[in-house]
Amino acid sequence: MKNIVVLVSGGGTNLQALIDAQNRGEISNGKITCVISSNPNAYALTRAANNGIETAVIRRGDFNEFSLYDEALTKLVQSKNADLVVLAGFMTILGKGFISAYENKIINIHPALIPSFCGEGYYGLRVHEEALKKGVKVTGATAHFVNEICDGGPIILQKAVEVKFGDTPEVLQKRVMEQAEWKILPRAVALFCDDKIKVNGNITEILD
Ligand code: GAR
Numbered sequence: 001m002k003n004i005v006v007l008v009s010g011g012g013t014n015l016q017a018l019i020d021a022q023n024r025g026e027i028s029n030g031k032i033t034c035v036i037s038s039n040p041n042a043y044a045l046t047r048a049a050n051n052g053i054e055t056a057v058i059r060r061g062d063f064n065e066f067s068l069y070d071e072a073l074t075k076l077v078q079s080k081n082a083d084l085v086v087l088a089g090f091m092t093i094l095g096k097g098f099i100s101a102y103e104n105k106i107i108n109i110h111p112a113l114i115p116s117f118c119g120e121g122y123y124g125l126r127v128h129e130e131a132l133k134k135g136v137k138v139t140g141a142t143a144h145f146v147n148e149i150c151d152g153g154p155i156i157l158q159k160a161v162e163v164k165f166g167d168t169p170e171v172l173q174k175r176v177m178e179q180a181e182w183k184i185l186p187r188a189v190a191l192f193c194d195d196k197i198k199v200n201g202n203i204t205e206i207l208d
Pocket of ligand 1: 009010011012013014015044088089090109110111122123124127177181
């Protein structure tokens with residue numbers, strides 16, 4: 001059984017999708033043991049508490065230097081014996097120390113089809129605003145491993161979602177979450193826990 005630590009910053013609908021999948025028995029070889037938030041007021045913390053999951057808060061602003069924050073986050077996650085770290089709407093940049101401690105063991109969900117609408121500055125609603133500005137007809141979500149390149153790690157799963165004429169960023173965000181994020185993130189986590197993701201450089205093979 002793999003210990004899953006989920007990092008959050010906001011509403012936590014992706015965390016909820018993971019909890020629901022776990023409760024349905026779809027993550028048979030993993031268990032969410034701790035939820036860590038960068039924001040003490042994140043509703044994601046309430047979702048975790050409602051499901052009896054341990055929580056912790058670590059704020060970048062409480063550390064003078066980024067390297068001290070990186071070290072503290074790494075130690076905190078290590079103290080929870082994480083086998084897998086999931087970024088479910090985690091809005092704080094990760095440091096080199098943390099990323100190298102968990103190589104190919106950090107899964108992020110990004111609300112677009114990487115390599116479109118990704119990289120520095122592309123997070124949350126901003127991603128959908130840019131997709132609408134560009135006029136793309138298809139967008140989606142990507143579950144990927146995290147490496148030192150922002151949104152550049154090996155892609156695990158992607159799912160396309162239709163963009164409709166007249167969509168607002170909020171409407172598109174909701175459709176992408178419902179049709180893509182809440183499906184592929186739990187699936188990617190289940191595959192990881194079943195040891196069914198083989199990584200070779202930047203390419204993954206799903207052994208399913
Ligand atoms: C989600 O749409 C997630 O893909 C996005 O933030 C939202 C968090 O929602 N993440 C990023 O943009 C990361 N670059 P949630 O708190 O309800 O899961």
